[in-house]
Amino acid sequence: MADLETIELVKDIDVDKYKYGFETDIESELAPKGLSEDIVRYISAKKNEPQWMLDWRLEAFRVWQNMEEPTWAKVSYPKIDFQDLHYYAAPKSTPAPKSLDEVDPKLLETYAKLGIPLKEQEILAGVRKQGEKSELDGESGGEYASGKVAVDAVFDSVSVVTTFKDELKKHGVIFCSISEALREHPELVKQHLGSVVPQGDNFYAALNAAVFSDGSFVYVPPGVRCPMELSTYFRMNAKNTGQFERTLIIADKGSYVSYLEGCTAPTRDESQLHAAVVELIALEDAEIKYSTVQNWYPGDAEGKGGIYNFVTKRGDCRGAHSKISWTQVETGSAITWKYPSCILRGDHSRGEFYSIAISNGRQQVDSGTKMIHLGKNTSSRIISKGIAAGRSDNTYRGLVSAHRKALNARNFTQCDSLLIGDKCGAHTVPYIESKTSTAQFEHEATTSKISDDQMFYCMSRGLSEEEAVALIVNGFVRDVLQQLPMEFMAETQKLIGISLEGSVG
Amino acid sequence: MSALLPRTAAEDSLGVSLPNRRSEEWKWTDLRRLVTAPYARKIVAARDADIDRLVASSPFASVKAKRIIIVNGVYDAKRSQLPRGEINAVVPLADDVIVGIGSKLEASGVSLVFDGNADLPVEIVHVATGAAQQAIGVRHTISVAANAAATVIETFVGEGDYLCNTVTEISLAEGARVDRIKAEVESPEATHLSHVIATLAATAMLRDFTLTSGAALNRQNGTLTFLGENADAQIAGTYLLKGRQHADTRLVVDHAVPHCTSRELFKCVMDDNARGIFQGKVIVRPDAQKTDGKQSSHALLLSEAAEFDAKPELEIYADDVVCGHGATAGDLNHDHMFYLKSRGIPEPDAKSLLIAAFAGEAFETIEHEGIRECLSAYAEGWLARR
Amino acid sequence: MLEINNLHVKLEDESREILKGLTLSVKPGEVHAIMGPNGSGKSTLSYVLSGREGYEVTEGSVTFKGEDLLALEPDQRAAKGVFLAFQYPIEIPGVATMQFLKVALNAQRKARGQKEMSAPDFMRHVKDRAARLNVSQDMLRRPVNVGFSGGEKKRAEILQMAVLEPSLCVLDETDSGLDIDALRVVAEGVNALRSPDRAMIVITHYQRLLDYIVPDKVHVLSDGKIVRTGGKELALELEEKGYADYVVKAA
């Protein structure tokens, strides 16, 4: 009855297209506009950082000053005036809440409205309503039946609260904001920060390194299976403010962690910049599963407003038999520039990338992955599903490479694009580099529209055109949907319907 | 970018600046770094015996054809069986690197015009001999009138160290057909740069095949544009590379109008330290509905140090299309090897059989049986010399 | 002709044993049937005899005509007269069947110190046998097994056997996927090859084939060992009772 379920979901679609577009009226502390060494010092001081951290930021800032904005992606936007932004915004009410009780009720309300209850006693079934079932239940990639999710809520530049910390602590899992980690576990941060994405990696990563304000930190000790899903919820609220968060996840030997990330922002006429960095480190036999549902404000139908999402995400399979799996559902943002990647350094390590990227209206997506095979007997798998509608452009860009010493590397890539309407574009730009004959690479890509036969079949069974499209698209992306933790699946299916609204007829 | 870099000796003598790997199109073939010898345009006299020997070394020497002989970039009236014709002065794609080098070298060649069905294939044999580090510029135009058909072979042979830069323009009128076969079997020290620029009117048909097996450094561009509906193009190629050979093909197939079909099939065999590259881009413009565009590139790496890079690209702006690409890279299939050995075929023979079969799949796209056989014979010889 | 003694085999990259002490002796002129439930190791035995990579012999021996078979490469075994008709024949694009047969036959002859067969002789040699097995000229022109139906693949395997004239034929489930007419054609082809100096191991899951190719001995293979041996009546018994008695601790 999977199909009926989807139809119901599609029928439920809200009338307002972007339902997360409200604004929270809360007083913020803003850094003065502009970017300079002083601003970097200001941010570092605000966070009471140690000297080495400030030095690290300043180094990044100096590198950034000499870098040029990349132009190779298939996206176009007016030049960003990096001096016309605030680089720090924090809700004024509670500078550093120790517990949930101290958190400004307005913030709690905001998250509740977004479907992210921050009260531990509530069933934290992520974004799914209690009792709501998904057709994909039972076959999902999620590991936790309990539905417990620990949340790190990031509001503009700061982490407002992290739930379930005590329970996690019992297992030795550290889950906190990166600012707190800098205070409480400086040695871990110092050792790993920038070890996967160095300060000068690229223009946006350098910018992030200089001015990042907060983000999440996770450390899972050897042999520990993290007892619940961890998640971060990013909310951009303040005007003319860039959000630059930084996430660092370390899975020590033989550990496992599944991590989810969600993002929304208010509807605004001006575009907002988001330049995040995520670093994952998997040691021997460790596994990290990182899932994202990105639903930043995409701008209006004419392309006004929306988030510029320039993100650097990279995982380092450092140990033998380690595994990193990226799953992403990208429906939001005016511009998406994002390539979650895996460095397969450890022998027998494995990288995976599962992606759904939907673009509508005037959205521009340039996203994909890099699988860098360095160790022996490494394998990777890429499944990418791009759906372009409206007047959007949707590009898959990927790299699969095998180093000379990456004996027996294996890659399989399947990259499918679907076009809905004749005003959009779907593009595929894969790079394949094999430097050893023992590597076996297989890449396949297709581009097509929704088949007339499928549409006719669905409509002859009474579905409206829009329902039929949502249904078929849900089928098209099914392989990727199944990789998502259960908590995200129902919402994601709904999101797909919403994202494609107005794409037909 | 490159304008800021000091000129290399090669750039000085050619009189152009060469692209480096920071230019996306030249990412894997850094021409500025790879072309080091001071190649220069020279007037070179060649010995008759050398010319005849090289002409006879064409893989297609046994094919019954009308021949045109180009020696060091100059039309050889004495040996050619067809007139030179008048080449159009206007060069398309003037800002392309290879076209640009051609202009600098004052490239010349022949103009072939086919009004009816040509009875025999025309083979243009390009011979390079005689002078060290000469830069040869060649430029041909092939035009086929409405509903006419022709088979044109371009063969490149030579000895010593030289640079051969060649541009071929093909224009096909409505319903015209050309079968073009190119064999790049240049001297092992040579540099070969080429660009074929083809336009197809409605219902025209292009069958294009390139064997890439000579030269130390090879870069071949192809730009194909559909101008009329229901046209059909097939572009195939085989690489047989060894030693430190480097070959890079970059094809752009532009579906500017609806209802056209394009197929690309490249089979690339790399032995020793050779490096093969295939870049193919299929563009489907807005309104080019009902486009059927498929591209596949397959690499067989025979030695651990061999390399293959691919960038099969799709850029699609029309929705009612069926487009796709496939790319694979790896060594010989172990199951195939076992099956052959279990029938008593020793390993080296089994390998040769499989390599020949792999490479030969692209030959199958050629209609002319004699030409196909010549290519199989060439592949066999190549394998025997491995 | 073939002596298999206490053969233990495991997969190279796994520790699980598949053959667990298999012993079998086959004399010239004999036809042995090996029957057994799915997964009992029948194909594994056929692959180990022909030398497929991926399997590791941990114990025991296989001698063929007095020689250590396991020390030989697959092509050397073929030249010595071992032939495996595959359960799943491999498709090889680009290699024409005719060319493949010729290269194989001449490679074997060369290895045995015989003269290569001339082209006309070879054509006659193949055509004659192809006709008897209902293998069309069109099939011979196509690449090896590519685009062949299941039944065509099996017939092509037997054609190869007839052309190469091995002294030990191992037929792995040659009957599966054949309708009754095709089965008869294949069986006739096999029977035509029976001779006093040729031995056969016929692996099958069903008794049906053995109505046509009458075996001298029937063995039941279960969990990597031969658990019972009898005459052709054993096959009939198995047909009636099934393998239930032999399926050990089926998961």
Ligand SMILES: Nc1ncnc2c1ncn2[C@@H]1O[C@H](COP(=O)(O)OP(=O)(O)O)[C@@H](O)[C@H]1O
């Ligand atoms: N290459 C292989 N990889 C993994 N398992 C194998 C392989 N070959 C055989 N096996 C396993 O060994 C057992 C015996 O298989 P097989 O010899 O094919 O049995 P049969 O032919 O009797 O059905 C089965 O459990 C099968 O899964």
Ligand SMILES: [Mg+2]
């Ligand atoms: Mg079997």
